[in-house]
Amino acid sequence: MRHILYRLKDRYHLGTPVFQRDDLCFVTVKRFELRAILTELRDVEGFTHLTLLTAVDWIEEQQFQLTYMVNNRVANLTLALRVMLDREDATGDTIHDLWPTAATYQRELREMFGITFPGSPRVDEEFILEGWTDLPPYRRDFDTLAYSQQTYNDRPGRVTHDPKTHMQKTLYADYPKGAK
Amino acid sequence: MKDVDDKFLKNPDTEVPLREELRPRKVTTPDGQEIDIDPLRDYFCEAKPKVHPKAYSKIVEDFYNWARANSLWILGFGTGCGAIEMRPLMTPRFDAYRYGIQWRPTPRQANLLVISGYLSVKTLKRAIRAYEQMPQPKYVMGLGSCTINGGMYWDSYNTIKRLDDYLPVDMYVAGCMPRPEALLHGFMELKRVIKEGKGEGANLYAENFDQYKANQKAVIRDWDMPDYNW
Amino acid sequence: MTAFPNFEWVQIAYALLTLFIVINYGMVMTAVVRKIGARVGGRYGIPVWQNYVDLLKNIALRSKISHGVMYYLGPVFRLTGGVGLLMFVPTIYGSEWHQNFSYAGDLILALYFVFFGTLGMALGAGESGHPHSAIGVSRGLAQVTMAELPLALGVFALSLQYQTLDITEIVAAQQGSIFNWTVFTNPLATVAAMVAFVGTMMRSPFDVAMAPQEIPIGPPTEYHSSYLALMQTNRVLFPVAKTVIYMNLFFGGATSWAEFAIKVFCLYMISVVIGVVHPRFRVEQSIRFFLKWGLPIGVLSILVV
Numbered sequence: 001m002r003h004i005l006y007r008l009k010d011r012y013h014l015g016t017p018v019f020q021r022d023d024l025c026f027v028t029v030k031r032f033e034l035r036a037i038l039t040e041l042r043d044v045e046g047f048t049h050l051t052l053l054t055a056v057d058w059i060e061e062q063q064f065q066l067t068y069m070v071n072n073r074v075a076n077l078t079l080a081l082r083v084m085l086d087r088e089d090a091t092g093d094t095i096h097d098l099w100p101t102a103a104t105y106q107r108e109l110r111e112m113f114g115i116t117f118p119g120s121p122r123v124d125e126e127f128i129l130e131g132w133t134d135l136p137p138y139r140r141d142f143d144t145l146a147y148s149q150q151t152y153n154d155r156p157g158r159v160t161h162d163p164k165t166h167m168q169k170t171l172y173a174d175y176p177k178g179a180k
Numbered sequence: 181m182k183d184v185d186d187k188f189l190k191n192p193d194t195e196v197p198l199r200e201e202l203r204p205r206k207v208t209t210p211d212g213q214e215i216d217i218d219p220l221r222d223y224f225c226e227a228k229p230k231v232h233p234k235a236y237s238k239i240v241e242d243f244y245n246w247a248r249a250n251s252l253w254i255l256g257f258g259t260g261c262g263a264i265e266m267r268p269l270m271t272p273r274f275d276a277y278r279y280g281i282q283w284r285p286t287p288r289q290a291n292l293l294v295i296s297g298y299l300s301v302k303t304l305k306r307a308i309r310a311y312e313q314m315p316q317p318k319y320v321m322g323l324g325s326c327t328i329n330g331g332m333y334w335d336s337y338n339t340i341k342r343l344d345d346y347l348p349v350d351m352y353v354a355g356c357m358p359r360p361e362a363l364l365h366g367f368m369e370l371k372r373v374i375k376e377g378k379g380e381g382a383n384l385y386a387e388n389f390d391q392y393k394a395n396q397k398a399v400i401r402d403w404d405m406p407d408y409n410w
Numbered sequence: 411m412t413a414f415p416n417f418e419w420v421q422i423a424y425a426l427l428t429l430f431i432v433i434n435y436g437m438v439m440t441a442v443v444r445k446i447g448a449r450v451g452g453r454y455g456i457p458v459w460q461n462y463v464d465l466l467k468n469i470a471l472r473s474k475i476s477h478g479v480m481y482y483l484g485p486v487f488r489l490t491g492g493v494g495l496l497m498f499v500p501t502i503y504g505s506e507w508h509q510n511f512s513y514a515g516d517l518i519l520a521l522y523f524v525f526f527g528t529l530g531m532a533l534g535a536g537e538s539g540h541p542h543s544a545i546g547v548s549r550g551l552a553q554v555t556m557a558e559l560p561l562a563l564g565v566f567a568l569s570l571q572y573q574t575l576d577i578t579e580i581v582a583a584q585q586g587s588i589f590n591w592t593v594f595t596n597p598l599a600t601v602a603a604m605v606a607f608v609g610t611m612m613r614s615p616f617d618v619a620m621a622p623q624e625i626p627i628g629p630p631t632e633y634h635s636s637y638l639a640l641m642q643t644n645r646v647l648f649p650v651a652k653t654v655i656y657m658n659l660f661f662g663g664a665t666s667w668a669e670f671a672i673k674v675f676c677l678y679m680i681s682v683v684i685g686v687v688h689p690r691f692r693v694e695q696s697i698r699f700f701l702k703w704g705l706p707i708g709v710l711s712i713l714v715v
Contacts, residue, residue, distance in 0.1 A: 129338065130302050131196040131402025137337045143188035145335040150190045151399060152341040155329040232472035244470035251460070251467040272452035280460055288634040291467075315634045316473040382472075 001025055001077050004045055012037055015082075026067075028082040031093070037081065038068065038098055047072045047079060050098075053105035055113045059140045062087045064115055068095070085115065094120035112138040196402040220406050228408055229386040232316050234377070241377065248291065248317065249374040250280040252367065255290035257310055260297020261357055262323040268360045281367060287313040292370070295347070297357065298326035298339045304346060305400050311347055312409050316382040319350045319374070321366060324357050331356055345395045348381035425511065428501050429493060429647075431667070432654075436646030437461040439675060443682055450686075465642055471635035477538045484534010485633065485640035491527025492648035495520060499655055502670060503581045503663040517565060517575045520655050524561070524610070527648060528554050531629050538632035546629045549693045553616060556700040557609035563708025564603035568659055570715045571596055577655075581663035591662040598711035600660045604680070605704040607656055609696065611649060611678075613685035616696050653677045 005017055005027065015028030029037055041047040052069040064087055069080040085092060094117040096103035106117040111127040114136035126132075135142040168175055204218035235241040258266065269276040270283070284290045287310045295307060311320065322343045325331035330341035343349050350373060353366035373379050385392060389408075397403050441458045448455025457463075476482055498516045532551055535543035571592075572580050584590045593600045609616045630641055653674045657663060661677070664670035691699065 128302070130305070131400070133194040133196060133401060134191040141188075142337075144337040146188040147190050147337045148330075148335050148341070151337075152330070152339075153345055155342050158329050158334070230473070244466070247463050247466040247470055251463045253464075275448070275453040275455075277448065277456050278454040280456070280463060286631045288632055289630075289638060291471075315471045317471070 001079070004041075004077075004079070007045075008037060008040070023076055024078045024080070026080045026082060028084070031083050031085070034068070034081065034083050035093060035095065035098075038070065038095060041070055041079065042098060045072065046074055047077070049073055050095075050101055050105075051078065052080075053095075053102055053109070055109050055115055055138075057087075057113065057138065057140045058084075059087070064090060064113065066092055066109075066115070090115045092117045094118065094123075096120050112136055114139060199402075199404055202404050220404070228389060229312070229382070231383045231386045242375075245375050245377055245379075248379070249371040252279075252281045252292050252319075252371070253284045253290045254281060254292045254294055255287050255310060255314065256283045256285050257287075257293065257307070258296050259299050259303050259307065260324070260326060262294075262296030265323070265357050265360055265363060266294065266296055269363060274360050274364060276364065276367065279364075279367060279371075287311075288315065290314050291317070292319045292321060293347075294321045294323060295327050295343055295349075296323045298324075298331065298333045298336075299343065300339050301399050301401075302338070304340055304396070305405070308346065308396060309405060309409055317379060318382045319370060319379050320347050320381055321370060322349045322352045323363070323366075324353070324355055326356070328352055328354060340399060346392065346399075348384040348392075350379055350381050421511065425497055429496060432496055432501065432650050433643065433647050435671065435674075436650040437465075439650070439678065440646050443678065447682070447686065461642070461646065465639050468635055468639035468642065474635040474637070477632065480533045480537040481632075482534070482637070484531050484537070485637045485644070487530020487534065488527040489640050489644045489647070491523050491525075491530065492644045492651050494526065495523040496647065496651040496654065498523070499651070499658060500578050500581065500663075501654055502667065503578070503585070503658070503665050505665075516577050517569060517580075520577070521558075521562060521565060524652060524655075525554065525558060527644065535629035535632075540631045542631045543629050546631075550629065552693055553696050554610055556697045557606045557616070557704070559606075560602040560700060560704030560708040561606035561610075563705070564599040564606070564711060565659065567596060567599040567602075567708070567711040567715045568592060570712065571599070577658050581658050584662040585665075588662070592660040596711065596715065598707055598714055602704055602708035602711050603656065603660060605700065605707070607652070607677075608681050608684055609700060609704075610652065611681040611685075613681050615685070615688040615691045617685075617690060649678060650674055 001019075001023065005014065005025070008014060012033045013030045017025050017027040019025050047070040049071040050068070051071045052067065054067050054069075056065040056067065058065060064085040066083045066085060067080050068083070069078060071078045083092075090113070092106070092109070092115050094102070094106060096106065096117075096119075103121050103123070106120045107123055107125065107127045109115045110117065110123050111129060111132070117123050129137070134147065137144060137147075202219045204216065204221075206214055207217055208214055235244060254266075258264075268274055269281070287293075291314065293307070293311050293314065299307060311318065320343075322328060326333055326339065327343040327349075330336075330339070333339040334341065340346065351366055351370045353362050355362050358366070370379070393407060438458055438461075441456060441461050445455035445458065498511050498519050528550060532547045535547045568580065569575050572583050574580060580592075584592060584595075588594070630638065633641060654670075656677055657670075657673045661673055664673055
């Protein structure tokens with residue numbers, strides 16, 4: 001894994017790699033180099049499988065983070081590339097020509113985060129939600145509890161307990177041990 | 181951390197445009213004729229549901245109710261995780277067949293619609309269609325706390341919280357998820373309700389039709405089907 | 411009354427009695443067969459009266475919808491096929507009561523009635539407009555047509571053998587000893603016809619027309635309430651009526667209701683047992699099966715005779 005990163009580091013701008021495990025590494029790359037790195041990983045380094053393409057909403061920094069996770073089946077290595085996008089613009093670069101499955105991920109991101117990928121097939125069609133007119137629901141400025149309270153009727157009589165105090169009261173009076 | 185963002189307001193109702201293939205339009209037939217088609221009207225019967233009276237004689241009605249209770253045909257339609265709890269009922273361990281309960285593949289032949297768990301808005305649309313296509317008298321059973329008050333999906337943006345806003349429910353089975361034994365017990369209770377002649381959900385639906393439709397249309401934003409599909 | 415020299419009005423009552431007995435027998439028998447299947451699977455199984463309850467429930471349903479005249483006539487035709495089949499075949503040999511309307515050429519008529527119900531169903535289900543119905547019916551028709559071939563050949567072999575088209579005479583020729591039964595005197599024709607028998611009983615491996623997991627239930631998808639009740643009646647009547655023909659032609663007929671019950675049950679169980687151990691054929695596989703095995707045996711049986 002480290003050899004691959006050394007090899008890439010000569011030619012591309014890589015951020016500090018974060019090793020979650022020996023075979024799982026996250027690294028931030030520049031957006032304009034993403035395509036070149038992905039292509040090289042796929043064709044030269046043997047990362048043939050796109051495991052995941054997902055997004056994180058960094059609302060405080062006004063940014064979206066796209067995570068492209070690619071996997072080398074033979075060497076059992078997983079490398080995740082992070083790309084930061086501007087939150088206002090929210091336009092990514094499609095990679096459906098590298099991995100056809102990416103088109104589905106991009107449709108999902110379009111619907112759930114509102115990140116659009118120009119050129120990706122059927123990206124503007126409905127994916128899971130039908131007739132959704134509100135904010136994309138996975139954005140953090142979309143409050144799902146407030147939305148559900150304003151949309152669906154509650155049944156009166158529902159109470160909420162704090163799990164810790166509730167369980168202490170009903171089942172485990174002497175928890176933590178000796179605290180009585 | 182605050183649970184609810186007080187400032188958040190949901191988008192006031194924007195009309196969702198009808199899908200293109202469902203819009204009324206003019207078509208030219210192969211032999212050059214111009215005809216108007218309206219897919220929503222052409223394929224479906226639009227009549228509102230009727231309230232069907234009971235049989236005149238009480239004895240006959242009781243006899244019918246006994247037959248209905250002992251021949252519950254369930255529509256094979258699973259919505260949430262509860263669908264997995266229905267399957268064991270067919271196995272040797274629980275064997276619901278001995279109570280006259282069977283699974284039918286088509287709504288036309290089913291009497292009981294089991295909403296087995298959480299119901300997303302997208303599925304609700306299908307559930308309503310299936311329910312409306314069933315012949316009267318028909319019964320609805322809500323499975324699990326999701327159908328009662330939202331359950332663990334109480335803050336979800338696309339699952340409904342109260343099933344009885346949208347469909348007339350005859351029987352709830354509580355639990356998350358209810359075990360097959362609880363389901364069997366629910367069936368037995370439903371039988372009792374039917375035998376007492378209280379299983380009149382379909383007539384309730386027909387009486388409060390406008391109310392139910394208003395509720396349904398409030399959450400189903402892209403209403404692309406007729407108001408009542410028989 | 412020159413057309414029907416032996417006709418008497420009381421025959422109608424007798425025939426209705428036969429019909430009544432056979433329907434009830436079919437109701438109980440199919441339930442018992444399902445119960446046996448359940449017990450083999452380790453389940454308790456349905457109550458034996460479940461068929462009656464279902465029937466009553468379907469009649470008691472309050473709302474129904476029609477898709478047109480043919481939609482309504484479909485189940486009627488289907489039931490006519492079953493009733494007609496039963497009516498023109500002597501159910502109990504030698505009994506004046508249950509002789510029904512059998513006459514000199516009834517073998518041909520019976521062959522026709524076997525097919526009649528499926529045709530009516532095709533028209534009715536076609537009008538219901540559900541795609542699954544159309545798929546199911548086209549499969550069913552293709553399969554039944556193919557299954558008819560060995561049956562027709564076997565029956566022709568039989569009528570050549572006995573030099574008659576009258577079922578009563580065929581039954582009469584088989585009386586006396588068990589070795590007078592056609593199954594011993596003409597085994598090839600029996601085998602050919604039994605292939606058709608298994609093929610038209612709507613059981614696995616030849617149940618692609620209904621195909622419960624694939625095209626939900628095929629032709630009756632849109633049928634409900636009273637229409638379905640009619641079809642249910644036929645579902646219990648038709649197999650028994652068909653089995654009666656086979657019993658008469660190949661297994662010596664029946665001289666009493668007890669013999670009738672036992673023989674029909676055994677014959678019915680043949681298709682059940684074959685059904686539970688074989689997976690479903692696709693329609694082209696079953697057609698090939700009939701052409702490859704049923705047809706040559708049928709031709710051979712004619713040649714042998």
